[in-house]
Every structure is written in structure tokens, then in C-alpha cells.
Amino acid sequence: MFEVKILESFKKLILNPKKDKIVVGVSGGPDSIALLHFLFMNRYRVVAAHLNHCLRGKDSDDDQNFVKGFCASLKVPFVYKRVDIKSLSKEKKLSIEEAGRIERYKFFDQVAEKYKANKIALAHHADDNIETFLMRLLRGTGIKGLCGIPIERDKIIRPMINVFKEEIYDYLKRNNLTFREDLSNLSNKFLRNRIRNQIIPALEKENPQIKGIILNLIKGFSKDYSILQKFITKKYKKIVKRRDDAIIIPLKKLRSIPNSLVGFIIRTGIADISGNLTNISSKHIDSIIKLEKGLLSLPNKTFAIKNTNDLVLTSNVELLKAERVKKFNYQLKIPGSIYIKEIGKRLNAMFCKRPKNIFKISGKSAIVDFDKLDGDRLIVRNYIFGDKF
Numbered sequence: 001m002f003e004v005k006i007l008e009s010f011k012k013l014i015l016n017p018k019k020d021k022i023v024v025g026v027s028g029g030p031d032s033i034a035l036l037h038f039l040f041m042n043r044y045r046v047v048a049a050h051l052n053h054c055l056r057g058k059d060s061d062d063d064q065n066f067v068k069g070f071c072a073s074l075k076v077p078f079v080y081k082r083v084d085i086k087s088l089s090k091e092k093k094l095s096i097e098e099a100g101r102i103e104r105y106k107f108f109d110q111v112a113e114k115y116k117a118n119k120i121a122l123a124h125h126a127d128d129n130i131e132t133f134l135m136r137l138l139r140g141t142g143i144k145g146l147c148g149i150p151i152e153r154d155k156i157i158r159p160m161i162n163v164f165k166e167e168i169y170d171y172l173k174r175n176n177l178t179f180r181e182d183l184s185n186l187s188n189k190f191l192r193n194r195i196r197n198q199i200i201p202a203l204e205k206e207n208p209q210i211k212g213i214i215l216n217l218i219k220g221f222s223k224d225y226s227i228l229q230k231f232i233t234k235k236y237k238k239i240v241k242r243r244d245d246a247i248i249i250p251l252k253k254l255r256s257i258p259n260s261l262v263g264f265i266i267r268t269g270i271a272d273i274s275g276n277l278t279n280i281s282s283k284h285i286d287s288i289i290k291l292e293k294g295l296l297s298l299p300n301k302t303f304a305i306k307n308t309n310d311l312v313l314t315s316n317v318e319l320l321k322a323e324r325v326k327k328f329n330y331q332l333k334i335p336g337s338i339y340i341k342e343i344g345k346r347l348n349a350m351f352c353k354r355p356k357n358i359f360k361i362s363g364k365s366a367i368v369d370f371d372k373l374d375g376d377r378l379i380v381r382n383y384i385f386g387d388k389f
Contacts (some may be wrong), residue, residue, distance in 0.1 A: 263285045
């Protein structure tokens with residue numbers, strides 16, 4: 001039953017109506033309406049946050065007005081924001097789903113900060129968890145992806161993660177609550193909808209208990225991963241270096257650990273540098289492992305660079321430019337001159353007196369103390385990541 005399951009989640013999350021202030025993401029759909037209503041009825045201090053994605057014209061505006069009216073009936077603070085997600089997704093070169101997700105979380109964080117809320121409650125439920133598990137399975141994922149949607153992550157809480165959709169509808173019916181329906185959920189254009197509308201019903205024909213089986217799998221993977229993650233974190237800290245905007249993994253150390261753990265170390269590095277593993281599949285990890293030398297572009301504007309000694313994970317474009325420079329190494333006798341064919345430039349070296357004002361030296365020139373040089377030659381080479389001047 002809805003109430004029993006959600007109260008069990010409250011115990012796990014250690015929620016306290018007197019201490020906690022909660023921003024609730026409310027779309028106007030059945031799930032978020034049920035969540036907001038239940039929190040309100042249990043005397044939690046709540047703020048409703050609604051992001052209008054501007055994707056469905058008048059329907060999007062009607063959703064916004066519906067949530068506003070529902071919050072007014074409960075006398076709950078209502079905050080909204082309009083974002084043209086379609087235009088934003090094109091500008092950022094992201095899918096509409098990903099652009100919407102990023103903007104929602106950003107907006108919820110802003111509302112939480114404004115209202116000094118310590119929790120952000122989202123209405124993900126058991127059916128969402130099952131769909132996410134199957135989506136990741138179809139796209140290719142590691143054990144972390146098979147752990148499903150967590151009940152808690154930082155400020156984010158999901159009190160309804162063990163509640164099924166039919167239980168949500170039952171709660172709404174018993175409490176005479178109305179809600180908005182997003183007709184796009186009926187379209188099989190999106191993978192999640194095809195899983196919900198076609199794949200899960202087909203699996204249920206084969207085994208009516210399939211939803212419970214998948215949820216048990218998710219729980220099992222989550223327990224196993226939490227143990228594994230502790231071990232991986234220790235290993236990761238030992239072998240990885242962080243420098244500027246890059247994660248550097250020495251290949252010698254990477255090859256010294258069991259093959260089964262290499263992918264986990266790389267995944268941890270990607271999450272470390274980009275902040276998440278969204279759209280990163282096992283295919284990307286395999287490609288990085290197989291890469292001999294060179295550059296690999298990854299989702300979330302992240303890149304993997306492999307040279308003779310290191311695997312570098314970065315989102316720093318300047319570093320990429322440096323890595324793309326052709327490699328060269330010359331000796332320049334002083335005085336003397338060399339032509340660097342790789343970059344089409346000539347470099348001259350000569351003796352001179354120290355100028356009175358070194359700050360007036362041309363940006364194309366450099367002055368060094370000859371007495372501090374080792375011999376009468378300079379090594380002229382391309383930039384290598386980590387060089388400082």
C-alpha cells in the first residue's frame with residue numbers, strides 16, 4: 001500500500017517534519033501530485049518547484065497553471081521557471097531529455113538555496129526504476145548502471161522509489177486528487193515509452209512476477225556495488241593523479257591491477273572529471289581500453305587521451321589542442337638558429353645584455369640566465385601536459 005511503503009522510505013531517509021524543509025519537483029502528473037500531497041498531509045514544510053519545458057505549447061502552460069492552482073489550494077509556496085528546452089538542447093548539442101534533466105536539477109538546486117531547504121524530493125517510483133534498469137541494459141552498462149535509481153543522493157531524495165504506479169493511482173483516487181496527463185507518454189517515439197508500453201507488458205506475459213524479479217536484481221546489484229565501490233575508491237586514490245582539469249592514470253599502474261577492475265577505475269575517472277556518467281556505456285569504456293594512442297571523444301564533452309605513459313581524462317579544450325600538436329625535439333646551440341618544420345617556425349638564440357625593463361620584451365621573445373643553463377644548448381620541444389613557465 002502507498003502509505004506503508006512511503007513511510008518505510010521516510011524511516012530509511014531519516015526524515016523529520018520539524019527539522020527538514022523539502023523542495024518538491026512537481027510536474028502536475030500523478031506521481032508528483034501524490035508526493036506533494038502526502039508530504040503536506042504529514043506536516044512537512046514543502047516548497048513546490050515547477051519547470052515549464054515549453055515543449056508542448058498550451059499544454060505546458062496548462063500544466064504550470066494546474067500546479068499553481070493545486071499549490072494554492074494547499075497553501076504551499078509555488079515557484080516556477082520557463083525554459084525553452086528544445087532551443088537549449090540544440091544550442092548545447094544535447095538530447096531534449098538530457099537538456100531537460102540538467103535544467104530541472106539546476107532549477108531545483110536554485111529553489112532549495114533560495115528557501116534554505118535541505119532536501120529535494122523527486123517522484124520517481126518503482127516502475128521508473130524498472131524502466132531505467134531495462135534502458136541501461138539495452139544500451140550497455142556496467143554494474144553501477146544496473147543498480148537503478150538510488151533512493152538518496154546528496155540532497156536528492158526519492159521517497160516513492162518502492163511504490164508502484166498502480167498504488168499511486170489508488171492513493172489519488174482515495175483522496176479525490178486530480179492531475180495532468182502528458183500525452184507524449186503514450187508515444188513510442190522514445191525508448192523509455194517503448195519499454196513501458198511494449199517490452200514490459202511482453203515480459204509480464206512470460207512471467208507475471210517480472211517486475212518484482214527486476215527490483216530484487218536491482219537491490220542485489222546495489223549491495224554488491226557498494227562493497228566493490230569501497231575497494232575501487234581505495235585503489236583509484238592510489239594510482240590516479242589529478243592535475244588542473246585532468247585525471248592522469250599511469251598506464252604502468254593501470255596494467256598492474258586485475259583486468260576486471262580496469263573498467264571501474266576508468267569509469268570512476270570519467271565521473272570525477274565530468275561530474276556524472278550520463279550516456280557513458282560499456283562500449284565507451286571498451287574503446288578507451290582498446291585505444292593504443294591518440295584521442296577519443298566521449299559524451300558530456302569529455303575526452304580520453306592515451307600517450308606512451310598515461311591515460312588522460314579531461315574536459316579541458318586547451319589540453320586537447322596541446323595534445324594535437326605534432327611532436328618534435330631539437331637541440332639549439334647558443335648562439336644559433338633552427339627551423340621547426342612541424343610548426344613552421346624559426347627559433348633564434350643569441351647572447352644579449354639584461355634589459356633594464358624586462359616587461360617591455362616582445363611576447364615572442366624570452367630571456368633566460370645563461371649561467372643557469374646546463375651547457376651551451378637548449379632543448380626545443382613541443383608542449384607536454386604539466387609544463388609550466
